[in-house]
Structures are given as structure tokens and as C-alpha cells.
Amino acid sequence: MNQFEKEKIDRIKKSENNKAFLDSAKYFFLESVISKYSYNFSALGRPIIQYPQDMVAMQEIIWKVRPDLIIETGIAHGGSLIMNASMLALLDICEAIELGGDTMISPKESKRKVIGIDIDIRSHNKKAIESHPMASRIHMIQGSSIDPLIIKKVKKLAYDYKRIIVCLDSNHTHSHVLEELKAYAPLTSVGSYCVVFDTVVEDLPHKFFDDRPWGPGNSPKTAVQEFLKNFKEFEIDKDICNKLLITVAPEGYLRRNK
Numbered sequence: 001m002n003q004f005e006k007e008k009i010d011r012i013k014k015s016e017n018n019k020a021f022l023d024s025a026k027y028f029f030l031e032s033v034i035s036k037y038s039y040n041f042s043a044l045g046r047p048i049i050q051y052p053q054d055m056v057a058m059q060e061i062i063w064k065v066r067p068d069l070i071i072e073t074g075i076a077h078g079g080s081l082i083m084n085a086s087m088l089a090l091l092d093i094c095e096a097i098e099l100g101g102d103t104m105i106s107p108k109e110s111k112r113k114v115i116g117i118d119i120d121i122r123s124h125n126k127k128a129i130e131s132h133p134m135a136s137r138i139h140m141i142q143g144s145s146i147d148p149l150i151i152k153k154v155k156k157l158a159y160d161y162k163r164i165i166v167c168l169d170s171n172h173t174h175s176h177v178l179e180e181l182k183a184y185a186p187l188t189s190v191g192s193y194c195v196v197f198d199t200v201v202e203d204l205p206h207k208f209f210d211d212r213p214w215g216p217g218n219s220p221k222t223a224v225q226e227f228l229k230n231f232k233e234f235e236i237d238k239d240i241c242n243k244l245l246i247t248v249a250p251e252g253y254l255r256r257n258k
């Protein structure tokens with residue numbers, strides 16, 4: 001490991017105990033939720049409901065894992081689908097260059113795909129996603145992510161893939177996320193990640209979720225905690241959280257170790 005990497009690891013470790021830094025991140029986060037900051041961004045032109053820090057974390061994970069399939073629950077406007085599909089396109093280009101071949105690999109030749117599942121794919125979003133240049137790498141499925149028929153369909157599609165990342169960002173109740181984890185996390189390949197978004201719900205005041213079925217005590221984080229009791233092959237990657245500090249997924253980046 002080179003000096004630059006060593007210093008980075010040390011710096012990230014120190015953040016874990018840097019109270020002033022942690023407090024300021026927490027303060028920023030609270031204010032950002034009030035001002036609906038997560039709705040400010042887009043990915044290649046499509047609105048993405050994420051924080052830039054988590055978008056960077058996804059970019060790092062995708063480069064590290066080099067997946068051939070990304071499975072996502074929760075499409076909304078399609079921003080995360082498009083961003084992840086664009087990363088798959090970049091992987092194809094990089095691998096073509098590494099092999100000394102043609103960098104203009106046709107999307108139709110590429111096996112890499114993103115599968116997106118949403119209970120309600122609004123027609124204007126569907127149309128915009130289908131007419132985006134990244135569309136050929138995207139497979140959308142409408143239905144509840146915990147419907148056994150949808151799970152069966154996704155498992156069938158995933159069968160031929162070897163390096164799989166899973167992202168869960170749909171209904172954020174404990175029971176729903178736990179069902180999603182049981183259904184989709186086992187598809188995560190060894191060395192890859194299952195990312196559970198909005199675990200941060202657990203760390204925010206109850207009053208923020210008066211109009212939602214989820215909230216502290218009934219959140220993606222409580223689902224992760226219960227899931228990890230039985231699925232020992234997964235471990236929280238704490239370094240990702242310590243590096244981001246501002247994230248919707250504290251304790252939500254789950255690495256599959258075996």
C-alpha cells in the first residue's frame with residue numbers, strides 16, 4: 001500500500017472519534033433534511049434522490065467490485081438507475097481499453113445491466129428513462145419488491161450474472177426492508193455490497209416522519225440489525241460511513257465476506 005493510501009486510512013479512522021467533525025456533520029444533516037436537500041441533484045439529467053456523498057460512495061464501490069449486474073429497489077425518477085448504468089458503461093470502456101481493444105463497445109454487446117424494481121413507475125419517468133442514452137443497460141420491473149413473483153423474476157434474471165451489487169431504496173419500514181434483505185441480499189456476490197439506503201431514519205427525530213409509515217424504531221437500520229443476526233456472511237463496512245460522515249446510509253453499506 002502506498003503512502004497516500006496509508007494516510008487516507010489513518011485520516012478516516014480518526015474521523016470516527018472526532019467529536020467536532022461528527023457533530024457538525026450531524027447538524028448539517030438535520031438542516032439538510034428540513035430543506036429537502038436530497039431532491040437537489042441529478043445524474044446525467046435525471047433527478048436522483050440521494051446525497052452527493054452516497055453517489056460518490058456508489059462510484060467507489062462500483063469501481064472496486066466491477067459488477068456485471070446491479071439490482072435496485074426504488075426507481076422514482078430514475079436517477080440512481082441512470083447513474084449506475086452510466087458507471088457500467090464506463091466499466092465496459094475501461095475494460096476494453098485495458099484489453100487494448102475498441103473503446104466504442106456497443107451497449108448491445110454488453111451484458112452489464114441494472115435491474116430496477118418499483119411498485120409505481122410513473123409513465124413520464126418511464127418514458128424519460130426509456131429514451132435516455134443509458135436505457136439499453138436498464139431493465140425495469142413494476143411491482144412490489146417483496147412480491148414473491150417479482151422476487152422470482154429478479155432471481156431468474158440474476159442467475160447468469162457473477163458480480164452483483166444490490167441497492168435497497170424503496171419502502172423504508174422495518175418489515176419491508178427486512179423482507180427485501182432476505183430476498184435480494186443473498187444475490188450479492190462475495191466481496192460485493194448490499195447497500196441499504198435511509199438507515200439514517202433511525203437517527204433522526206420522530207417528528208420528521210409524522211406523515212410516513214416508518215420512523216425511529218421502525219426503519220431500514222432496525223431491519224439491517226435484525227438481518228445481520230442471521231446472515232453472518234455480511235458485515236457493515238464502517239470505513240465508508242467514517243469517510244462520508246454525511247450519508248443517508250449509516251451502517252447501511254453491507255459487505256459480503258463469504
Ligand SMILES: C[S@@+](CC[C@H](N)C(=O)[O-])C[C@H]1O[C@@H](n2cnc3c(N)ncnc32)[C@H](O)[C@@H]1O
Nearest residue numbers: 048049074075076080118119144145169170171
Ligand atoms: C426514495 S425513492 C427511490 C429513489 C431512487 N433510488 C433514487 O435514488 O433516485 C423510493 C421509491 O420506492 C418506491 N416504492 C415504494 N414502495 C415500494 C415497494 N413496495 N416496492 C417497490 N418499490 C416501492 C416508490 O414508488 C418510490 O419511487
